[in-house]
Amino acid sequence: MTSADAASKASTLIEALPWLRRFHGKTVVVKYGGNAMVDDTLRAGFAENILFLRYAGLRPVVVHGGGPQINDHLDRLGVASEFAAGLRVTTPETMQVVRMVLAGQVNRDIVGLINDHGPLAVGISGEDARLFTAERKPAMVDGAPVDIGRVGEVVDVQVGVVRTLLDDGRIPVISSIARAEDGVYNVNADTAAAALAAGLDASKLIMLTDVPGLYADFPDNTELISRLTASELERLLPSLSSGMAPKMEACLRAVRGGVPQAHIVDGREPNAMLLEVFTNEGIGTMVVDEVTEPTELHQPAGLAELAEEGLL
Numbered sequence: 132m133t134s135a136d137a138a139s140k141a142s143t144l145i146e147a148l149p150w151l152r153r154f155h156g157k158t159v160v161v162k163y164g165g166n167a168m169v170d171d172t173l174r175a176g177f178a179e180n181i182l183f184l185r186y187a188g189l190r191p192v193v194v195h196g197g198g199p200q201i202n203d204h205l206d207r208l209g210v211a212s213e214f215a216a217g218l219r220v221t222t223p224e225t226m227q228v229v230r231m232v233l234a235g236q237v238n239r240d241i242v243g244l245i246n247d248h249g250p251l252a253v254g255i256s257g258e259d260a261r262l263f264t265a266e267r268k269p270a271m272v273d274g275a276p277v278d279i280g281r282v283g284e285v286v287d288v289q290v291g292v293v294r295t296l297l298d299d300g301r302i303p304v305i306s307s308i309a310r311a312e313d314g315v316y317n318v319n320a321d322t323a324a325a326a327l328a329a330g331l332d333a334s335k336l337i338m339l340t341d342v343p344g345l346y347a348d349f350p351d352n353t354e355l356i357s358r359l360t361a362s363e364l365e366r367l368l369p370s371l372s373s374g375m376a377p378k379m380e381a382c383l384r385a386v387r388g389g390v391p392q393a394h395i396v397d398g399r400e401p402n403a404m405l406l407e408v409f410t411n412e413g414i415g416t417m418v419v420d421e422v423t424e425p426t427e428l429h430q431p432a433g434l435a436e437l438a439e440e441g442l443l
């Protein structure tokens with residue numbers, strides 16, 4: 132290694148130090164989307180990043196989707212996938228497939244990837260210990276109500292099981308399925324992650340997806356919005372389409388629910404999560420509440436504070 136390389140590596144580590152202190156012991160909910168998990172190298176990198184967060188002293192919680200994996204399975208069964216307002220139209224038969232793929236396949240795969248490095252991940256479904264309770268979600272398309280079947284809106288979150296796992300040093304990995312009085316419901320994973328982040332009083336919600344962030348004028352990709360407040364987002368929401376609508380709605384819900392920062396980050400970018408948490412600039416799109424002082428968000432802990440707390 133040249134001395135310039137060594138100096139640059141060392142300065143990256145030093146840049147991370149105040150952020151390590153700031154997020155030490157803090158809960159971070161990471162939403163892992165199906166489109167960001169289609170490649171083996173990316174999946175392995177995701178597991179490493181989650182472990183890095185955990186070993187750096189944060190309390191990461193994974194909420195996963197698996198839309199493309201559900202589509203593949205339905206395809207093999209000869210069933211067409213249908214979406215309305217960014218949500219899967221879910222018949223009782225489709226619900227069986229959603230549950231099987233998310234809880235039986237995708238959840239197991241993520242838990243296995245993390246546990247290749249040590250016995251930390253524990254997979255659960257949102258049905259377990261009544262983590263998520265849902266009500267049927269009404270949907271509107273072009274101003275008219277449409278029946279999207281067993282799609283749920285999370286109306287209650289019982290975080291006890293997740294806290295117990297975190298207190299035990301585990302990494303909870305959660306499928307976006309919820310229970311209601313009349314059976315199980317399909318919850319969009321962005322929505323589930325936001326509800327959980329608010330329920331846990333998480334310090335951050337990070338949504339990993341397959342775009343660098345929110346584009347101002349999608350599909351035009353010249354202007355990426357790097358930061359916006361909850362009320363700016365509220366005004367923008369009606370103009371958003373497809374996958375981004377539930378994602379940004381979820382960010383809004385998390386921030387309004389008390390989560391200080393919600394981020395959209397490109398899961399195809401190696402180490403995206405680490406760059407978001409441990410660097411001064413961060414990456415992607417960040418949503419914050421208007422009452423949050425920008426300095427509070429961008430100011431890592433000072434070295435003097437670190438020394439005071441015995442961390443230096």
Ligand SMILES: Nc1ncnc2c1ncn2[C@@H]1O[C@H](COP(=O)(O)OP(=O)(O)O)[C@@H](O)[C@H]1O
Pocket residue numbers: 163164165166167196198339340341342344345346347348349371372373374375376378
């Ligand atoms: N304004 C926008 N900015 C960026 N992406 C957008 C926007 N509007 C719609 N999209 C689409 O949303 C997709 C991400 O949502 P989705 O496919 O549901 O991802 P995931 O599986 O990660 O939840 C992007 O790939 C992009 O095609």
Ligand SMILES: CC(=O)N[C@@H](CCC(=O)OP(=O)(O)O)C(=O)O
Pocket residue numbers: 163164165166195196197198199201217218219229282283307317318319320321
């Ligand atoms: C109601 C609804 O649309 N549920 C989603 C749940 C999975 C999901 O959200 O997966 P991604 O995060 O990969 O998009 C679905 O059935 O596809």
